Amino acid sequence: MSTAATYTEFATREAYGVSPTYERLSRAVAANPAIHELLETVPEAKRQPNLLFGVVRLLGGPVDDPAGFHDFTVAHWNEIAANLRVRATQTNEPGRCAVLLPVLAKLPQPLALLEVGASAGLGLYPDRYSYRYGDRLLGTAGPVLECELTGTEPPARLPEVVWRAGLDLNPLRVTDPDDVGWLDALIWPEHEHRRERLRAAAAIAAADPPTLIRGDLVEDLPALAAQAPAGATLVIFHTSVLYQVPEPRRQAFEALVRTLPGHRISVEAPGVVPFDGLPPAPDDTLHNVVALDGVPLAWARGHGQAMSWFAD
Secondary structure, three states: OOOOHHHHHHHHHHHHHHHHHHHHHHHHHOOOOOHHHHHHOOOHHHHOOOHHHHHHHHOOOOOOOOHHHHHHHHHHHHHHHHHHHHHHOOOOOOHHHHHHHHHOOOOOOOOEEEEOOOOOOOOHHHOOOOOEOOOOOEOEEEEEEEEEOOOOOOOOOOEEEEEEEEEEEEOOOOOOOHHHHHHOOOOOOOHHHHHHHHHHHHHHHOOHHHHEEEEOOOOOOOHHOOOOOOOOEEEEEEEOOHOOOHHHHHHHHHHHHHOOOOOOEEEOOOOOOOOOOOOOOOOOOEEEEEOOEEEEEEEEOOOOEEEEEEOO
C-alpha cells in the first residue's frame, strides 16, 4: 500500500469519529509528497501514522495544525527518523481489558496470564480494574473501563489472576518517566480520559509489577509459558500486536502457540489473523476480531470502547 493510501485509510477507518485532529492530519499527510519522500527513507513498517504522530508529539511538535506539522517534520527529520527506527507503537491501552473480560470470565479460574507484546504490562491487570457495560458496573477499584457491549450479557465477575507475565521485544517500565512519556505520546490528542486511565493503570502496575521479559514471541514464549504455576489456567493473549510482525514470523507463532497448554485469546484485525465466514463488522471503521483458541467470538473496536458478540 502506498504512503498516501495508508494515511487515507487511517483517516477513514481509524481516526474518523474518534480523533478529528488525527483524521485531519492524516488526510493532510496523504496529500503531502514532501512528507512521503521523507517517510520513504525509513523501513515501511516505520511509516505508520500512529508511530509518526506519536514521535512528533514526543519531540514537542504540533499535530493540531497540518502546516505546522509539515514544517516541524521537515526541520527535525533526522531526529524524527532516528526515533522511528528504534520505537514501536506500543500503545498500552488498559481499555482493551474490557473486551478480554467477557472471555476471561468464562474460563476455569484461577488464571495465569501471559501477554505477547505486553509493552508496559497494563493489559495484565483485568482483575484490578472496574468496568461499565451499559448500565452494569463491575468492580469497585481502579479506573472504570467503559465498553458498549452487544450480543451477550456482561460478565458477572472479575477473573481471579494468580500469575501475570509479559513478553516484548522492548518492554517498557511504568516506573521510568521516559517510558511513560512515550505511552502518553501514543494516546490520541483529544483522549484525555485515556490519559487518566493510563496514569491510574500505571500506578496499579507500579505497586505490583508484573514479570516482563525482553524476548521474541517464538523463541522465548515456551520457556516463559512453562513458568506458569500448576493449578492455574494458562491464558496466552495478544491485542493489536501481530500486524507489526513479519508474515513468516507470524506463521511460526501461530504454529507454536497451538502446541502450548492452556488457552489463547487473540484480538487482531481480520487481515492479520484471518478467519473464514466472519459476519459483517458493525460498520466501516476498523474492528478487531476477538477469538478464543482460534474460534472467532466478537468484533471489537481498537481501544476497547465497543464489543459486538456474534458467536453462539
